[in-house]
Amino acid sequence: MSDARINNEPGFILHTYPFKETSVVAEVFTRGHGRVALIARGARRPASALRGLMQPFTPLLLSWFGKSDLKTLHAAEWQGGLIAPQGRALMCGFYLNELLLRLLARGDAHEALYERYTETLGLLAGEGGDYEKILRRFEKNLLAEIGYGATFDHEADTRAPIEAAARYVFQPERGALQAGGQHGCPVSGQTLLDLAADRFDNPTTLIEAKALMRTLINHTLGAKPLYTRQLLRELTDLSP
Helix, strand or coil, X not given: CCCCCEEEEEEEEEEEEEECCCEEEEEEEECCCEEEEEEECCCCCCCCCCHHHCCECCCEEEEEECCCCEEEEEEEEECCCCCCXXXXXXXXXXXXXXXXHHHCCECCCCHHHHHHHHHHHHHHHCXXXXXXXXXXXXXXXXXXXXCCCXXXXXXXXXXXXCXXXXXXXXXXXXXXXXXXXXXXXXXXXXXXXXXXXCCCCCXXXXXXXXXXXXXXXXXXXXXXXXXXXXXXXXXXXXCC
């Protein structure tokens, strides 16, 4: 592995945890290097310049070096230009961070997803944000970016176009199938067509898209549940 220094790489803190007496390990999402684990030495010391920067939803310019999976952070600078989400939007932001932590492999660059994440944080922080619509769109794009994108506008077996008025079930391993004795997540043809077109204005589409995205994400994650999804369910009436 290269020991070259990476300088001034745009990124966000996804999660931190204490390391030894005064340091922290920061899981970060960067534009050009994907998810990276960085040790910020001395960041918990009161006088540390890094102490106030190791926070989620803060646009940073990060510099690091190291050969192992755990790199050493040697500089971080606040980039500005983005208001952190608050309240209910903040919990939605933590949900996005957990998705990225659980679904992204370390070291795989996803520049388009990085731009989508930055845009999504801005939408969450905006006044009167439609959180359900924002989350569903991000989930769909995240799954597509990591290779788990689904086909929503054609039936899985026959490749026939989806009909808006028909009922279907969606199986993560196969796709949309005509309802009738098949197991899977029930969904209307209209919802499938709306998902294919990235439309989330129909209330029924939002309800069914939530169930379908949850099915696809759970299938991708495996048995371990998402902590933030459960927290949102317990603390608010909004649950991704």
